[in-house]
Amino acid sequence: xxxxxxxxxxxxxxxxxxxxxxxxxxxxxxxxxxxxxxxxxxxxxxxxxxxxxxxxxxxxxxxxxxxxxxxxxxxxxxxxxxxxxxxxxxxxxxxxxxxxxxxxxxxxxxxxxxxxxxxxxxxxxxxxxxxxxxxxxxxxxxxxxxxxxxxxxxxxxxxxxxxxxxxxxxxxxxxxxxxxxxxxxxxxxxxxxxxxxxx
Amino acid sequence: xxxxxxxxxxxxxxxxxxxxxxxxxxxxxxxxxxxxxxxxxxxxxxxxxxxxxxxxxxxxxxxxxxxxxxxxxxxxxxxxxxxxxxxxxxxxxxxxxxxxxxxxxxxxxxxxxxxxxxxxxxxxxxxxxxxxxxxxxxxxxxxxxxxxxxxxxxxxxxxxxxxxxxxx
Numbered sequence: 363x364x365x366x367x368x369x370x371x372x373x374x375x376x377x378x379x380x381x382x383x384x385x386x387x388x389x390x391x392x393x394x395x396x397x398x399x400x401x402x403x404x405x406x407x408x409x410x411x412x413x414x415x416x417x418x419x420x421x422x423x424x425x426x427x428x429x430x431x432x433x434x435x436x437x438x439x440x441x442x443x444x445x446x447x448x449x450x451x452x453x454x455x456x457x458x459x460x461x462x463x464x465x466x467x468x469x470x471x472x473x474x475x476x477x478x479x480x481x482x483x484x485x486x487x488x489x490x491x492x493x494x495x496x497x498x499x500x501x502x503x504x505x506x507x508x509x510x511x512x513x514x515x516x517x518x519x520x521x522x523x524x525x526x527x528x529x530x531x532x533x534x535x536x537x538x539x540x541x542x543x544x545x546x547x548x549x550x551x552x553x554x555x556x557x558x559x560x561x
Numbered sequence: 562x563x564x565x566x567x568x569x570x571x572x573x574x575x576x577x578x579x580x581x582x583x584x585x586x587x588x589x590x591x592x593x594x595x596x597x598x599x600x601x602x603x604x605x606x607x608x609x610x611x612x613x614x615x616x617x618x619x620x621x622x623x624x625x626x627x628x629x630x631x632x633x634x635x636x637x638x639x640x641x642x643x644x645x646x647x648x649x650x651x652x653x654x655x656x657x658x659x660x661x662x663x664x665x666x667x668x669x670x671x672x673x674x675x676x677x678x679x680x681x682x683x684x685x686x687x688x689x690x691x692x693x694x695x696x697x698x699x700x701x702x703x704x705x706x707x708x709x710x711x712x713x714x715x716x717x718x719x720x721x722x723x724x725x726x727x728x729x
Contacts, residue, residue, distance in 0.1 A: 448606065
């Protein structure tokens with residue numbers, strides 16, 4: 363299973379859901395597949411899941427989807443325990459686990475290439491329904507259920523290492539520009555001011 | 562910390578519009594936690610690391626919450642990466658409520674805290690986070706109100722740092 367194929371299945375399903383991406387290849391791939399104003403392209407390691415948790419708490423009636431990676435989740439493992447206990451029913455976490463630090467371009471293995479099982483770790487942290495998918499058919503089934511059900515989902519997607527993103531033109535969206543686009547979209551669709559203070 | 566100061570601090574946060582607090586418990590300001598928990602106008606988010614106190618707080622702030630992050634000063638070191646890579650890079654208004662362990666005024670200071678305390682102000686300066694040192698409750702409500710107004714004007718984190726003169 364290739365991550366880009368998973369994202370191609372997800373992109374047309376996005377309507378009013380918010381999507382927070384982690385770094386490197388998946389950010390590049392997602393930005394090429396979706397220019398939705400509800401995308402927040404966080405793009406730093408170990409941060410997307412935390413930001414997604416905060417969005418899910420702040421907007422409990424809005425579905426929030428976090429696209430994470432194995433290296434990024436491993437950097438912020440404390441997120442798993444916090445997430446389990448907060449248990450936001452509107453959060454879907456898709457961890458694309460390619461078992462390497464692909465952004466390094468030398469593909470050093472992550473711990474999941476060895477003995478570490480992220481879904482088992484998530485279950486140990488208390489995310490009881492954490493699961494692993496290894497093929498596109500099961501990915502589609504789990505993703506459909508995640509989008510339709512009001513329940514925290516943590517889905518580890520075992521993918522092959524892919525360098526597809528290296529052929530994709532990177533987005534030139536600046537983080538500040540992305541933030542304002544995202545916040546103004548939320549202000550319009552949630553009908554409330556977010557950034558306060560006089561201009 | 563005197564009970565009255567804890568009430569003034571929590572009341573000041575509430576009147577300044579703060580409605581969500583992420584926190585990792587510590588000793589010096591801990592009397593505020595039962596007060597925060599007892600007031601339904603606050604959403605209280607316990608975390609396992611100050612690093613995620615910042616990322617979760619930032620997500621909530623982008624969703625429209627008015628966010629304070631309560632931590633011991635050593636949490637500044639733990640969260641420096643997320644303060645830079647998320648809060649500053651995206652420009653997210655967050656109020657850091659920091660207990661200044663190891664300051665010269667820390668009345669429970671010892672060899673464990675003193676070295677950590679010596680880096681607090683240089684660390685905030687290095688992170689380019691504007692801060693106010695709070696030594697008494699005299700102007701506390703105004704200081705909180707000013708800090709919240711400033712964080713919104715800057716769209717950046719700002720910090721209130723409570724010394725041992727305040728916390729006892």
